[in-house]
Amino acid sequence: MLTRWFGDENVWNRFNRMQNDMDRLWSTFGSLSQAQRGVFPPINIYDDGESFIARAELPGIDPVDIELSVTGNTLTIQGKREIQPADEGCCYHRRERRGGQFRRAVTLPADVDGSKVNAVCTNGILEILLPRSEQSKLRKIKVQSK
Amino acid sequence: MTEKEKKELEVSKKKEIELSVGEPTRDDVMYVPDVDIVENDEGIVLYADLPGVKPEGLDVDVREGVLKLTAKVDPVVEKHRLVYGEYGIGGYQRSFTLGERIDVEKINAKMNNGVLTLTLPKVEMHKPRKINIQS
Numbered sequence: 001m002l003t004r005w006f007g008d009e010n011v012w013n014r015f016n017r018m019q020n021d022m023d024r025l026w027s028t029f030g031s032l033s034q035a036q037r038g039v040f041p042p043i044n045i046y047d048d049g050e051s052f053i054a055r056a057e058l059p060g061i062d063p064v065d066i067e068l069s070v071t072g073n074t075l076t077i078q079g080k081r082e083i084q085p086a087d088e089g090c091c092y093h094r095r096e097r098r099g100g101q102f103r104r105a106v107t108l109p110a111d112v113d114g115s116k117v118n119a120v121c122t123n124g125i126l127e128i129l130l131p132r133s134e135q136s137k138l139r140k141i142k143v144q145s146k
Numbered sequence: 147m148t149e150k151e152k153k154e155l156e157v158s159k160k161k162e163i164e165l166s167v168g169e170p171t172r173d174d175v176m177y178v179p180d181v182d183i184v185e186n187d188e189g190i191v192l193y194a195d196l197p198g199v200k201p202e203g204l205d206v207d208v209r210e211g212v213l214k215l216t217a218k219v220d221p222v223v224e225k226h227r228l229v230y231g232e233y234g235i236g237g238y239q240r241s242f243t244l245g246e247r248i249d250v251e252k253i254n255a256k257m258n259n260g261v262l263t264l265t266l267p268k269v270e271m272h273k274p275r276k277i278n279i280q281s
Contacts, residue, residue: 043232045229052229053226057198059195060259061259092185093183093185094183096181106230124196
């Protein structure tokens with residue numbers, strides 16, 4: 001009986017499925033606590049010499065709900081992501097997307113000119129162009145020979 | 147900072163596709179998008195978070211009862227040097243097995259602000275029907 005059980009090639013598939021179900025169950029528990037915790041969008045910062053480019057993944061967020069501010073070398077992003085709950089009588093097969101409020105402050109490597117900051121939201125990516133301030137601009141110095 | 151607060155400040159991480167599932171021939175990193183799947187009497191609605199995906203970069207494929215989402219994301223501009231990074235750049239891929247009850251012909255896909263809304267209507271004969279009992 002035991003050998004037959006293990007001889008069944010589908011048993012591993014069944015195990016895998018069971019494991020997936022368990023993982024999903026745990027992640028559901030996880031997302032329950034995350035519902036309170038809110039979202040925290042990941043941010044990447046790039047430098048092209050002239051300015052910094054901050055990109056944040058904010059899928060499904062209305063640009064109206066995003067608030068940005070810059071002081072010196074600190075960029076603050078705050079907003080909220082609303083996820084419409086399903087109507088009465090619907091049932092969830094998966095629920096992995098999270099909503100909620102967030103507020104993040106990121107320190108940039110150098111000061112930026114707050115008056116020239118520009119932000120665009122395309123396809124769920126928020127791109128903020130932060131030109132360096134005059135003082136923190138890269139200056140090439142020529143070495144003279146005597 | 148307490149342990150709990152630390153947890154609250156965690157950045158949402160993207161889940162990378164495990165190679166064992168099916169080794170890609172291209173060298174791109176692929177991520178598993180977060181989805182919500184809701185079922186009602188009319189059908190199933192799938193919402194997927196696909197930040198950075200243009201509508202034309204998305205591919206929805208139904209074959210032999212398997213719904214496959216594949217999405218491409220543009221690479222970073224070369225002269226942009228990464229100074230601080232929290233997320234990886236790569237495409238998205240995820241597959242779902244569909245029940246026979248889905249009317250494949252009527253599947254509708256819509257992209258808005260990096261969120262895909264996929265409507266999968268049920269085949270007419272599978273929709274619940276109220277039968278009036280006459281006395």
